[in-house]
Amino acid sequence: MLRVCCVFVLVLWPGFATAQISGHVRVIDGDTIDVGDLRIRLHAIDAPEMDQTCETELGIAFGCGAWVAAQIRERFEGAHATCTARDVDRYDRIVATCEVSGADMGEAIVAQGWAFAFRRYGMDYDLTEKAAFVNGQGLHGLRVQSPAAFRAMRVKGRVPVDPDCVIKGNISNNGRIFHVPGQEFYDRTGINERRGERWFCSTAEAQNAGWRAARR
Incomplete structure (x- = not known):
């Protein structure tokens, strides 16, 4: 081809x-x-x-x-x-x-x-x-x-690649926090895997990896 x-x-x-x-x-x-x-x-x-x-x-x-x-x-x-x-x-x-x-x-x-x-x-x-x-x-x-906006969000790590793994494991000054869809800061949170941030497929998976749930 x-x-x-x-x-x-x-x-x-x-x-x-x-x-x-x-x-x-x-x-x-x-x-x-x-x-x-x-x-x-x-x-x-x-x-x-x-x-x-x-x-x-x-x-x-x-x-x-x-x-x-x-x-x-x-x-x-x-x-x-x-x-x-x-x-x-x-x-x-x-x-x-x-x-x-x-x-x-x-x-x-x-x-x-x-x-x-x-x-x-x-x-x-x-x-x-x-x-x-x-x-x-x-x-x-x-x-x-x-x-175009969807692609831009994906580049910034804001859109999951795997539709079954949509929980965002973010690392900030407040520690390791995970955000689930619908929470206040979910859409604006980007995942940078080079910093150790990651996507999770369930809340249990995130908690077992050492992340805590976002308060809102």
Whole structure:
């Protein structure tokens, strides 16, 4: 697979903006697909991460990242796509706009409220997202953190990598304290494993390791 990707880039780079890719779609997540043997990041959209959660208006949390991927998979999996390459991102994915049966995949995904317009990289779907918002489509009917903000919190150690281990074992001037979801300082607490801080899967595990519960 790596060899195929490298050949593609080297051969087509002089006219990269108009390079065409075609093949059958395999959905990876809300904004990433495989077309044939090539990994494609859809241009100018941003979907929730696979492990990201959202809340309904009643405050019920659910895995909206996985839900979004399932909706897109149901609509596009196995379809034949024609993509126009625009760039390569830092993960070596080809950034492209893709069409299926003459329809822009990115526009269709944003119109259904399965992803947001990623205005940092293009205004292509700005009006499409605004229409989806007005109509309460998909994610717009939920309480959802922007995918970019979710990723930033993860980098700062504020979002667990393992959804089953969400208790934060923090080390401060007050000692080793663990915070559980819903407590006052949970969201603002970051975990720096290089300092000895860690995630726990249960309060018993945290207590046995020498951490005490936060008072609030």
